[in-house]
Amino acid sequence: MTEVCPGSPTTSLADGSPIARRRRRITLWALTGALLVVLSGCGSSNDTSSATTPDPVSESDADDVLVEPELVDEAASETPTTTAPTTTTAPTSSTSEAPTTEAPTTEAPTTTAPPAPAPEPFPASPATPDAALAMLTEAEAQIVDPATDPITLVNASRRQQVAYRALGANPEWDDQVLPRVAEDRRVAVTDHLAARRAFISMRTKLSDTLPAWRLVEPEPKEDLLAYYAKAEAETGIEWEYLAAINLVESGLGRIQGLSTAGAQGPMQFLPSTWEAYAEGDIEDPHDAIIGAGSYLAASGGPEDMDRAIWAYNHHDGYVEGVKSYAKILRDDPSAYDSLYNWEIVFASTEGEVHLPVGYFETEPIAVTDYLAR
Numbered sequence: 001m002t003e004v005c006p007g008s009p010t011t012s013l014a015d016g017s018p019i020a021r022r023r024r025r026i027t028l029w030a031l032t033g034a035l036l037v038v039l040s041g042c043g044s045s046n047d048t049s050s051a052t053t054p055d056p057v058s059e060s061d062a063d064d065v066l067v068e069p070e071l072v073d074e075a076a077s078e079t080p081t082t083t084a085p086t087t088t089t090a091p092t093s094s095t096s097e098a099p100t101t102e103a104p105t106t107e108a109p110t111t112t113a114p115p116a117p118a119p120e121p122f123p124a125s126p127a128t129p130d131a132a133l134a135m136l137t138e139a140e141a142q143i144v145d146p147a148t149d150p151i152t153l154v155n156a157s158r159r160q161q162v163a164y165r166a167l168g169a170n171p172e173w174d175d176q177v178l179p180r181v182a183e184d185r186r187v188a189v190t191d192h193l194a195a196r197r198a199f200i201s202m203r204t205k206l207s208d209t210l211p212a213w214r215l216v217e218p219e220p221k222e223d224l225l226a227y228y229a230k231a232e233a234e235t236g237i238e239w240e241y242l243a244a245i246n247l248v249e250s251g252l253g254r255i256q257g258l259s260t261a262g263a264q265g266p267m268q269f270l271p272s273t274w275e276a277y278a279e280g281d282i283e284d285p286h287d288a289i290i291g292a293g294s295y296l297a298a299s300g301g302p303e304d305m306d307r308a309i310w311a312y313n314h315h316d317g318y319v320e321g322v323k324s325y326a327k328i329l330r331d332d333p334s335a336y337d338s339l340y341n342w343e344i345v346f347a348s349t350e351g352e353v354h355l356p357v358g359y360f361e362t363e364p365i366a367v368t369d370y371l372a373r
Helices: 018-032 129-144 151-168 171-180 183-200 221-235 239-250 271-277 285-298 306-310 316-331 334-341 366-370
Strands: 344-348 351-355
Touching: 129 151, 129 171, 151 171, 151 183, 151 271, 151 334, 171 183, 183 221, 183 271, 183 316, 221 239, 221 285, 239 285, 239 306, 239 316, 271 285, 285 366, 316 334, 351 366
Parallel strands: none
Antiparallel strands: 344 351
16 A cells, blocks of 8 residues: 555536536635645554455555656757848949938847756655745645646645655654644645554554565546546545545556555555456556445445445554545645655655656565665
8 A cells, every 4th residue: 555655638527526626626726815655554453343344455565655757858048149230331422312221120039938847856855844844835835826837836746745754754843833834724734744644553664675566657637537537426436535545555556566465456456356346457547446436335435434445444544544635635626736746655664765657676676775776
């Protein structure tokens, strides 16, 4: 289980659809000027419910989520050029006609657009509460600004993720940080920290090896949003829960590879559970998201989402973490765009290791060997 632990053709849906609701929230947010993983090891649950639930879907124990943005070439800058004006023509002495003068001409200078923003290196974790708060505040100001370009949004989303990881891992910083968070952001920040700490609670130990995974670009975010909406329409499970599970299980589909328990695909289904509740290709994002909706509906949702999520992974921390991310997606119009850009970070015995898109190991590799490359 990972937690992020990030455009394509848009989909037109009815006004009551999840996408329409999200667009209305974004419009309202823009008009009012509101400001605005991954994680776990698996463990046993403290849940005492006696309700019968289907076999769990996810039993993976990956630690965390974090997209290698597409590189943008910087435009070369050119120096504006100006053609010298022409000189006047001298009159001749053999004619009585008045001399004529040609008006000087000047070509308009040529200019080029300023260089496009470039992707930044993945940010280092802030070492102090002041640094974490400054990183988070700057990042979220860019995330909520509708004028922010796509590459700057990717960079800001990464800084947001790293800041939340640092703050989540250091609860002793709360008294220094939370009172200084802008009032209109305090609930969202608290929800992010609750999600982060819920998944941290699932860890049983840190690993000294990195997993045998291939990391790929996720599906375009509009396509994923359409899949969530379709699953909600078919099963009644709100799209925010499906997106949250997709996020924490595979970084929205970035991770390709088996979990230690044999779970597969972007929604991390055990093959036996897939056979019982889903159809199609377990590795296909569309099929997996629809299958997850069906499984959650069969496990108690949408009426009892605590029970349904617990059926997905039998740990109370998992339930609380998924619910927190779903709430963030529901309440914050900018959250989906920023979470889409979060990448894979693996918490190891050597610290947190960023695994970029393009990472590919066919066998587990010692963290020290990977870092020494």
